[in-house]
Amino acid sequence: MTTEPDLIDRPVSFAYNYRMRCGCGGVEDLSAVDYEAEINDAHIPCSRCGGSIHFGRGVAALRDLNDPALENEQLSRLAWYHTSTSPDWPSLTNEEQQRERLRDFRLVTDEQIARLSDLALHVGTYEAAIENVLRRMKYQNDRDSRFFLYRVALNLDPTQVETDYRDENEQRAARLTNAELRDEGLHAVRYLNVYESPGSLSLAVTAGAIAAVQMVDLDGHGLVPDHDAELTERLGSFQRDLDADRQRPLPPPREPILALEQLQRRAAPRRGRAADSGRSTGPEFYRLWESIDSVLAERYLVGVNAIVAREFRDAVRPQRRDDDGAVRAYADFYATRAFALTHPSALIADLASRPAAALRARPAEIDR
Numbered sequence: 001m002t003t004e005p006d007l008i009d010r011p012v013s014f015a016y017n018y019r020m021r022c023g024c025g026g027v028e029d030l031s032a033v034d035y036e037a038e039i040n041d042a043h044i045p046c047s048r049c050g051g052s053i054h055f056g057r058g059v060a061a062l063r064d065l066n067d068p069a070l071e072n073e074q075l076s077r078l079a080w081y082h083t084s085t086s087p088d089w090p091s092l093t094n095e096e097q098q099r100e101r102l103r104d105f106r107l108v109t110d111e112q113i114a115r116l117s118d119l120a121l122h123v124g125t126y127e128a129a130i131e132n133v134l135r136r137m138k139y140q141n142d143r144d145s146r147f148f149l150y151r152v153a154l155n156l157d158p159t160q161v162e163t164d165y166r167d168e169n170e171q172r173a174a175r176l177t178n179a180e181l182r183d184e185g186l187h188a189v190r191y192l193n194v195y196e197s198p199g200s201l202s203l204a205v206t207a208g209a210i211a212a213v214q215m216v217d218l219d220g221h222g223l224v225p226d227h228d229a230e231l232t233e234r235l236g237s238f239q240r241d242l243d244a245d246r247q248r249p250l251p252p253p254r255e256p257i258l259a260l261e262q263l264q265r266r267a268a269p270r271r272g273r274a275a276d277s278g279r280s281t282g283p284e285f286y287r288l289w290e291s292i293d294s295v296l297a298e299r300y301l302v303g304v305n306a307i308v309a310r311e312f313r314d315a316v317r318p319q320r321r322d323d324d325g326a327v328r329a330y331a332d333f334y335a336t337r338a339f340a341l342t343h344p345s346a347l348i349a350d351l352a353s354r355p356a357a358a359l360r361a362r363p364a365e366i367d368r
Contacts, residue, residue, distance in 0.1 A: 224335050
């Protein structure tokens with residue numbers, strides 16, 4: 001262990017808007033509300049050329065032109081963040097164990113295994129790290145995984161950092177290996193992140209560039225406020241409605257094939273999700289859960305921009321069930337995961353007070 005690193009934390013907010021780049025080189029501001037609504041069939045005018053920008057991740061532009069991370073000399077003074085399902089990132093199993101794990105995937109060649117085992121590590125802004133959790137929950141079957149947030153101190157020689165930044169849409173950045181960085185005489189490459197907190201800057205770094213980390217369990221940090229009395233009562237009412245819907249007899253299927261599918265669903269093992277609950281979920285089930293989501297969003301997603309709020313809802317939606325206590329369990333999960341979005345200062349302060357673990361060069365993590 002070592003003393004807590006003296007790092008600079010940049011301001012954190014999930015109420016940010018976006019900037020989109022036109023083919024002519026012009027850049028236009030875009031509100032998160034308009035982005036989520038996909039106004040004008042997802043088009044905004046370009047004030048520079050008079051044309052139209054079809055906005056989206058593919059044309060996301062740097063949001064903060066004064067980001068101190070643009071300066072090589074500042075990189076080791078800033079706090080960087082990473083989220084992982086590993087409680088001791090970036091220390092993982094030895095290289096041979098990693099290779100065995102990768103061999104479990106079909107169509108993975110020895111060359112691919114060697115490359116995946118040598119991927120550079122990735123750190124970014126606090127917002128990008130938290131949004132990475134949502135992406136993994138939604139797309140990588142990590143909806144039930146436990147996540148850990150890391151505050152990362154770097155030790156970088158400014159002369160060994162690539163100047164400027166790469167655009168993740170157009171240049172290789174997110175899948176760089178340690179070997180490729182070393183071959184270019186680099187220990188870090190900046191890149192425009194377009195998947196988590198689009199328009200922010202992230203870094204691909206060699207394992208040896210990480211000086212120390214502090215870690216907090218995102219599900220067990222103990223900082224989540226309890227549901228107030230009014231919300232608790234509303235949740236209880238929703239649970240009673242859900243119980244009533246569960247007891248309501250299912251209408252007979254109109255087609256024999258539907259009857260067979262219904263029997264198969266009833267015979268399937270329960271895994272706690274709505275789709276496996278032993279009965280068909282009708283319109284009332286989804287209406288109830290949309291109402292529950294609306295109430296929880298009003299309480300726990302205040303100040304979160306429309307795009308991030310949508311990603312959050314999509315990430316937690318598979319937690320919906322129809323069993324006893326499902327509403328309260330969902331609300332607890334919702335509040336716990338939303339806390340990092342709405343109380344970043346409290347979480348960062350708690351994280352910054354944790355003991356820092358000094359690191360030596362370690363193998364790269366398989367996930368980015």
